[in-house]
Amino acid sequence: MTSLPNQSETYDVIIIGGGIVGSGIARDCAQRGLKVALFEREDYGYGTTSRSTRLIHGGLRYLEMLDFGLVRQDLKERETLLKIAPHRVQPLPFILPFYRCSLFYRLKVRVGMLLYDLLSYDKTLPNHRYLTRTETLEMEQGLQAKGLQGAAMYYDCQAAFPERLCLDNILSAQRDGAVVFNHTEIVDTLRGTEGGVCGVRVRNRLTGEEPEFRGRLIINATGAWVDRLLKGWKTPLPPQLRLTKGIHFAAPLANKNALVLFSKKDKRLMFVIPWLGYSWIGTTDTDFDTNLDTVHALRDEIAYLQETVSEYLPQNNWSEVYFTNAGVRALVRDNRPGASESAVSRKHGVLLHTHGDGLEGMITILGGKLTAYRDIAEEVVNRACELLQHRVEGRTGTIPLPGGERNDLKNLKAEVGRAGSEYGLTQAQTDYLVSLYGSEAYAILNRIEYDASLAKPLSPEYPDIRAQVVHAIEAEQAQTLNDFLLRRSLLGFTKDQGEQAIPAILEMMAVPLKWEAERVAEERSAALAHIALTRQHREVVTKSDMNT
Structure with a gap:
């Protein structure tokens, strides 16, 4: 859509950012009867949404961080997405192999698996089970046999094409009355008589148009770009995010099931996922502070993943890399001294701006995961409805996304x-x-x-x-x-x-x-x-x- 709408209208909600969270918010707002406009600088799903491991999962490793609330939220949302988007989200078996592991470690994994099943008590996926060494090698013949003791097997889900999951939300929002624009960036905020934010000036990057739009509430859902926008609006707020970079690469298919592996260099967890006929390997987790628009995989990052995966699957030619992918996670800033990238919680935050920070009339979403996008959007829209005194319950968890009406x-x-x-x-x-x-x-x-x-x-x-x-x-x-x-x-x-x-x-x-x-x-x-x-x-x- 290149022609911009009537600028004399006032919207209930203006959303900045058309990634998975922003698109989910637009869908929820539109379903509740709010008048909503969304603007995306690039294309829907362009940013972090399209740079992930492509999993819908609870995050088994977050149990070790005792982040039970986050795991429960994600497992609940995993089930919801299986129901409303069966064309996008499918079950995927995961194998966690044991190599020369102590009895204590295997007991710890057993407890973790039991907790994972308990926290997903309303699931339709199978419970975990254990595989003998022979069973593991029968299921994954390419695994290194030396030192293998067996494996744990559990189920999560894969979203092979999250870009279209994002687009499904955009299309749903449109059908319920939202106006949505890609390739349209925010140039500045508009201010009311008391200094609060009452709208935005945008620029269509393809036509050069620069109209203004007024809204009762502005929602900033720009993900990794949040701090850049806040700084541009000259708010006194300190940086809100810690940005970390993750890369993936596609290689010849070497596995039938998803594999959960650990780097012998730094013990970091990574996945080898069967995806579109490839093995999809990732991810890294390193601090990032350079250009968000040109992020790409570096030589040492690729070599780090290759080194780990070649130890577990030695028969494959891991030097044959078809293409890479790199993205930036937006994590809520953790001010603990010395906290490593992987130790930072993946919980999201919702920032309600005030007169003091100069952005009264705006809500900013901090962080968030692909799996929980719908629940995060619902939380934000609940808050928006309170502020706008619009009392309508959300229904995004029960209404299928476009294309998801059939689960057979x-x-x-x-x-x-x-x-x-x-x-x-x-x-x-x-x-x-x-x-x-x-x-x-x-x-x-x-x-x-x-x-x-x-x-x-x-x-x-x-x-x-x-x-x-x-x-x-x-x-x-x-x-x-x-x-x-x-x-x-x-x-x-x-x-x-x-x-x-x-x-x-x-x-x-x-x-x-x-x-x-x-x-x-x-x-x-x-x-x-x-x-x-x-x-x-x-x-x-x-x-x-x-x-x-």
Whole structure:
């Protein structure tokens, strides 16, 4: 959406930030009948939302930190997301192998597993169980056999494409009346007669428009960018966040189940996750204080992960890294002296600004996890409703997200497959459409029914078809090439990251979005620049580096 709405209107709530928390807040506000506008500087799900391990989990390690409230919240939300977003969130078995572990350690793990089951007393997933050495090697044949004693197995969930989970919330908010804008940044806040915040001036980064919007309440949900915005607004508040960086990389598939491993260098927990036909390895946790917009994986960070995973899965070629991913966590600042990055709580905070900090009329969300986004949003909107004297209960935990109306995905895939075969689509293509759109895959087929040429593949190398591009532009606010490659399709996560499809996508986007040749070249350059950023390791990380 490039045209901005009537500026004379006053909104109940203006949301700054279109990541998973901001989009969840927009959905909740709109469902409760509040008049809401959301502005996102880049694209929905662009920031930390798209840079995670892609898990919906309670966080087994937080039990060791005695953070029972956080674990319970996340396990409860895991169950909620299984119900409202079955097309996005699926169960995933995890294996925690034991290598030369003491009896005390194994007893500690046993207690932790029991607590994990107890704290998820309302779950639909299986309880944990223990595997013998033989059973462990049968389930994961690539594991190092030397020193293996057995394993603990438990269940959590995977969100393979959190970018579209974020988009689902945006689409839901829109359908309930919210106005939402990507590629629109906040230039400044507007002030009322008593000095409080009463609106924002924004700039559409694609058109250059700079309108003003007034709101009764402003919600700052900018994640890792919070402190940067607060500083720009000249508030006397000290920094509220501790930023830490985490990276991941995609390598040849080496495991069937998710593996929970510990670095022998610093004992830090990491995961090896089966994802889109890869092993997805991560993550690191190091303090970060440089440019949020150019964060990327560094040579030593990749080598750190490679060194650990090669010890547990020695048969795989871990020097073959297809692409990397790097993001920044926003953690509520912990002022304990000497607290390590991993020791900082993942609990979120809600800051209600006052006249004293110069931002009265604004709420800022600090921190938060992907798993708990809906619950965090509900808490914030409850607070907003109190301030606005709007007494309506939230319903986001019971109403399915767009595409999540069907939880029988096997039957849905079969039905969409039969319907798609009439247009010449293969079962693999229609399965892919269901993975992207859930029950709304029929919207893609409807476009093909209107124009049969839209069934044509974007490239023989991928299952993606032309109808997806039209749908992304007309129904999902895709306004750049990267919007489509990275957050409307899975092309950006193929081995060549969608490079072969770029010409066809540009051809299809240029006409409806009125791109001249210069803009087409800029879009191509931006996409290739992103790909290059995720491939920097190819020139510097080799197998010899891992052995030095």
